[in-house]
Amino acid sequence: MPDWPTDPAQLVSAQRLLALETPAAWTPPADYLVAGCWVCFSRGLSGPGRAGDPAWGAAVVLAGGHVVGRSSVAGVATAPYAPGMLALRLGPLLNDVVRRLTPRPDVLLVxxxxxxxxxxxxLALHLGAMQSLPTVGVTHRPLLATGTWPADEAGATAALIIDTDPVASWLRSKRGTRPLVVHPGWRVDLDIAVQVVRDSLAGRRTPEPLRLARQSARRARAEQ
DNA sequence: GCGACAG
DNA sequence: ATCTTGTCGC
Known part of the structure; x- marks a missing residue:
């Protein structure tokens, strides 16, 4: 496995190569294991931050809605946040957390x-490629893509495009709440990404693996 | 030139 | 991103 990029020029170069790769498409097996990973920072931190910011990462694996594995680690951010360069800030820590995770999930939410x-x-694509693990990204908002919101009905979707390319999808995970953005990651296409997120909702707005990973990361922070 | 900009 | 607080609608 190659090392994680450590400076902006190295990351940009890695991202350009990554965008050209065409790994075999993944489809979920029956009763697949789904994981989520999360990083949290010191309370009160605001703005883009900087390299060396204390950070806590955690990951949780679920099977049929039950937790079957966890990992957590205390570490540091490796760069300030900058749009398009999130992998420089969080990549090494998330890579570490996911590497320690057992059992190995079938798919990882980021x-x-x-x-x-x-x-x-x-970063969702990048982390999957580094771990050879199918990944799905879930964010509150798009980075560059645009598209109108879906109907206010649980499960409704709407396209998010860059130029004419559908790169992600709005998903109304719960009626009456802001829709999530679902991003196909490593070896995952748009339809499968939406299916994986729908499968992991458990009636909440936020997919259960991400909610539990966030909880786990905050617990790790509280123990410091 | 200005604002917007995953976390 | 993170956090609190307050307010509204069911």
């Missing part, structure tokens, strides 16, 4: 974009 990115290679 709070980041995929093809909705200046070089069509957001």
């Amino acid at each position: 709070d980041a974009t995929g093809r909705d990115h200046p070089r069509r290679a957001g």
